[in-house]
Amino acid sequence: MKTSSKARYALYLVVDIARFQANGAVSIREIAERQGISIKYLEQIATELSKSGFLQSVRGAQGGYRLARPAAEISAGDIMRTAEGGFLPVSCLDTDPTAHNGCPRQGQCGSTALFWAGLRGAIDTYIDGVSIEQLAGKDTSCG
Numbered sequence: 001m002k003t004s005s006k007a008r009y010a011l012y013l014v015v016d017i018a019r020f021q022a023n024g025a026v027s028i029r030e031i032a033e034r035q036g037i038s039i040k041y042l043e044q045i046a047t048e049l050s051k052s053g054f055l056q057s058v059r060g061a062q063g064g065y066r067l068a069r070p071a072a073e074i075s076a077g078d079i080m081r082t083a084e085g086g087f088l089p090v091s092c093l094d095t096d097p098t099a100h101n102g103c104p105r106q107g108q109c110g111s112t113a114l115f116w117a118g119l120r121g122a123i124d125t126y127i128d129g130v131s132i133e134q135l136a137g138k139d140t141s142c143g
Helices: 005-023 028-035 039-051 076-084 111-128 132-136
Strands: 055-058 064-067
Touching (some): 005 028, 005 064, 005 076, 028 039, 039 055, 076 111
Antiparallel strands (some): 055 064
């Protein structure tokens, strides 16, 4: 399974802000330079994270973004789900009834359905158990 670039970049964005916001709002331009990511793409992600209540936009000459809540209260899962729209190892685990018309293999899954549900639970537990504060304190120069 691969994580989308949007989810990865959202995490890089928020961790970068957590690391540098003590000096004031962090500009998208600064983040783009440090992370090597397109300004336009980061702006789109920052807008989404602002609407979801994770970032706060600061206007003006010293404008940019800062976290809307303490970094310890935001999980990697919060950010990744906001950017990605959720993580499902298989689509039939989606609880949104409008997302699919049922799984055509539902009668054949048997115990594999439990496997997929367990995998989703393990992923959720892990990404929800890591805070932005923890990530901001570590070297995240790879991946």
